[in-house]
Amino acid sequence: MGQKLAEKVSEPQWLIEKRKAAKQAFEVELLPDRVSHLWKYTDPAIFNPQITTVESVSEIGMWRYSEPGVEVLHILDGIKKYEDLMREKFGSLIDNKNLKLSLLNESTWVSGYFVYIKKNKQSDDPVSLTMSMEKLKSFYPVRNFIYIEDGVDVKLVEQVCSQDEILSDVNIVTEIFLGNGAKLDFINLNMVGNKINYHLIQRANLSAQAQLENTFISLGGNVSKIDSETKLVGEHSVVMVSGIVLGNEKQRFDHHITVNHVASNTISGLDFRVALKDSANSAYTGNLKIAVNALGCDATQKNRNLLLSDNAKAESIPELEILTNDVKKCSHGVTMGHLDEEQIYYLMSRGFSDKEAEKVIIEGFIEPIILKIPEHTLISGQVKSRIEQKLNKG
Amino acid sequence: MSELLTIKDLHVEIDKKEILHGLNLSIKEGEIHVVMGRNGSGKSTFTNTLMGHPAYKILKGQINFKGVDINNLKSNERAKLGMFLGFQYPISIPGVTVVNFIRQAIKVLKGDNISPKDFRKRLYEKMDLLEIDYSFATRYINEGFSGGEKKRMEILQMSMLEPCFVILDEPDSGLDIDSLKLVAESINNFKKQFPKTSILLVTHYQRILDYIKPDKVHVFLDGNIADSGGPELALELEKRGYDWLEKAQVSVL
Numbered sequence: 001m002g003q004k005l006a007e008k009v010s011e012p013q014w015l016i017e018k019r020k021a022a023k024q025a026f027e028v029e030l031l032p033d034r035v036s037h038l039w040k041y042t043d044p045a046i047f048n049p050q051i052t053t054v055e056s057v058s059e060i061g062m063w064r065y066s067e068p069g070v071e072v073l074h075i076l077d078g079i080k081k082y083e084d085l086m087r088e089k090f091g092s093l094i095d096n097k098n099l100k101l102s103l104l105n106e107s108t109w110v111s112g113y114f115v116y117i118k119k120n121k122q123s124d125d126p127v128s129l130t131m132s133m134e135k136l137k138s139f140y141p142v143r144n145f146i147y148i149e150d151g152v153d154v155k156l157v158e159q160v161c162s163q164d165e166i167l168s169d170v171n172i173v174t175e176i177f178l179g180n181g182a183k184l185d186f187i188n189l190n191m192v193g194n195k196i197n198y199h200l201i202q203r204a205n206l207s208a209q210a211q212l213e214n215t216f217i218s219l220g221g222n223v224s225k226i227d228s229e230t231k232l233v234g235e236h237s238v239v240m241v242s243g244i245v246l247g248n249e250k251q252r253f254d255h256h257i258t259v260n261h262v263a264s265n266t267i268s269g270l271d272f273r274v275a276l277k278d279s280a281n282s283a284y285t286g287n288l289k290i291a292v293n294a295l296g297c298d299a300t301q302k303n304r305n306l307l308l309s310d311n312a313k314a315e316s317i318p319e320l321e322i323l324t325n326d327v328k329k330c331s332h333g334v335t336m337g338h339l340d341e342e343q344i345y346y347l348m349s350r351g352f353s354d355k356e357a358e359k360v361i362i363e364g365f366i367e368p369i370i371l372k373i374p375e376h377t378l379i380s381g382q383v384k385s386r387i388e389q390k391l392n393k394g
Numbered sequence: 395m396s397e398l399l400t401i402k403d404l405h406v407e408i409d410k411k412e413i414l415h416g417l418n419l420s421i422k423e424g425e426i427h428v429v430m431g432r433n434g435s436g437k438s439t440f441t442n443t444l445m446g447h448p449a450y451k452i453l454k455g456q457i458n459f460k461g462v463d464i465n466n467l468k469s470n471e472r473a474k475l476g477m478f479l480g481f482q483y484p485i486s487i488p489g490v491t492v493v494n495f496i497r498q499a500i501k502v503l504k505g506d507n508i509s510p511k512d513f514r515k516r517l518y519e520k521m522d523l524l525e526i527d528y529s530f531a532t533r534y535i536n537e538g539f540s541g542g543e544k545k546r547m548e549i550l551q552m553s554m555l556e557p558c559f560v561i562l563d564e565p566d567s568g569l570d571i572d573s574l575k576l577v578a579e580s581i582n583n584f585k586k587q588f589p590k591t592s593i594l595l596v597t598h599y600q601r602i603l604d605y606i607k608p609d610k611v612h613v614f615l616d617g618n619i620a621d622s623g624g625p626e627l628a629l630e631l632e633k634r635g636y637d638w639l640e641k642a643q644v645s646v647l
Contacts, residue, residue, distance in 0.1 A: 341448070346485035348469035349445050349478075350495075350551070351503035357470075360498065364489025364534070 041283035069121025078114025153183035208234030247280030270301035276312035431614030478557035578605030
């Protein structure tokens with residue numbers, strides 16, 4: 001399947017070989033077993049689609065766009081234009097953790113974006129990339145690549161969306177490279193309809209003094225799984241991961257966030273907030289690794305869960321793998337609870353009905369993360385109305 | 395002036411323990427009543443019962459507000475009738491800014507669609523009176539506020555929401571003398587602006603009554619009003635302590 005498409009768009013030989021190898025490996029590779037901790041909470045078979053109609057995402061926003069220092073291309077055009085860079089880097093961050101599903105992506109991807117931010121960038125405007133799925137019963141394998149040169153800073157807002165009735169599967173793999181002292185403020189918005197199975201593998205690699213603000217806003221999907229790993233390979237690099245999950249009806253979310261402190265004096269912070277209505281379900285795993293030679297690191301994580309119904313269920317699994325004795329700080333905290341009755345009473349004493357009070361509290365709970373979306377934009381309006389719709393339902 | 399609030403034979407329990415035992419009280423439009431009493435005498439049970447806290451259960455008796463039996467009304471329905479409770483321990487709502495909180499409250503209470511500009515102007519005027527820094531407008535309500543800041547924030551809400559019946563549960567506790575004066579002056583200003591508004595002020599100390607002149611003072615003892623009188627009763631209490639009243643009760647019995 002992958003090979004046929006590849007030939008059609010005349011891919012470079014090395015890529016054709018890569019796809020061929022991935023396809024062969026995919027066919028013999030088994031789905032990960034449920035015992036491995038990445039798959040304890042979600043059946044991987046959900047993401048191995050039986051659908052064979054492969055589709056490209058529709059591109060909305062700033063695709064195929066360039067201005068001084070900012071280049072946004074279709075991934076294939078990026079591969080062709082920057083072939084040397086891509087031969088070296090493309091796929092280099094993809095490990096074997098999620099092998100079957102990354103092989104599936106590697107052999108079949110047909111769309112995705114390529115973002116290259118260069119030192120001569122002038123504009124401070126955020127770059128917005130929206131991927132829309134518009135066909136019923138299709139499989140959307142998407143491959144993205146972000147490369148940011150030394151010392152540049154940029155904000156990227158990535159949105160994956162679809163109409164509510166679209167029943168399809170999506171498998172996204174995104175690689176992010178940050179040069180020395182580069183800064184990326186990255187927002188991933190999962191706004192797909194509630195019938196889509198959403199699987200995202202995201203890998204980021206930070207050079208010395210690079211900073212990544214990585215925000216996940218997960219609202220959509222039937223089953224949504226995110227497997228994100230940031231490697232702090234350069235000294236004094238920093239990653240801050242924040243996320244919200246707002247689940248309703250029977251939605252399932254499974255977020256697996258790993259930060260790997262490879263170099264010394266690196267800093268990470270995780271703040272993940274989950275609010276669940278109806279019989280929605282969430283598993284959050286926050287995995288902090290500090291390598292044996294990574295000295296003086298600072299790693300904190302918080303996971304807060306708000307259960308809004310008796311049938312909603314949240315699991316929180318903080319994991320610490322610290323192989324060094326020299327740690328500046330390493331902490332984690334988890335809270336799990338229902339709405340606070342005293343907060344509801346306080347709000348009701350000011351005139352809010354119990355439903356309105358509940359809404360105010362949930363909006364407040366997710367507000368610090370929502371604030372990261374650039375205000376007064378089309379996207380912030382869309383996110384707000386989706387949240388509104390989810391909170392008002394039921 | 396007509397009756398605003400009439401309470402008859404009020405019995406209230408929490409966690410299956412009766413706290414208020416047959417309380418009677420009536421407050422007329424425009425009056426200021428002060429409730430004093432020891433810790434545990436039932437003052438907060440009383441204020442929370444008035445505001446409709448779901449944990450407090452009315453066993454017997456009646457609360458009539460503006461001619462409506464409010465025994466079974468929810469807190470928000472009472473707020474819509476014009477009741478307001480300034481909390482003894484104001485609750486923080488993380489992620490909700492002061493400005494949004496008050497604006498939304500005005501909207502649900504009055505359906506007002508005051509323009510954001512006019513709203514801010516009014517808010518800043520009231521904040522000036524209470525010497526609250528404007529930066530508080532965009533802070534999350536009560537989150538990380540000091541005790542005194544929380545108390546002033548309650549008064550700010552009162553003056554923005556313009557209720558016709560204000561219950562203030564120890565607005566003076568934890569305040570230094572300057573803050574106490576500010577809070578008291580704001581209450582007086584509000585009263586001057588809305589002379590028909592009635593106030594029920596719960597306090598431990600006579601001090602706030604140097605600024606606010608009550609029409610009536612009631613002393614709580616073991617879940618009921620043990621004595622009522624004019625402002626002189628507060629002075630007497632300050633001088634002689636609650637023991638005096640307790641002994642007086644015993645001697646009457």
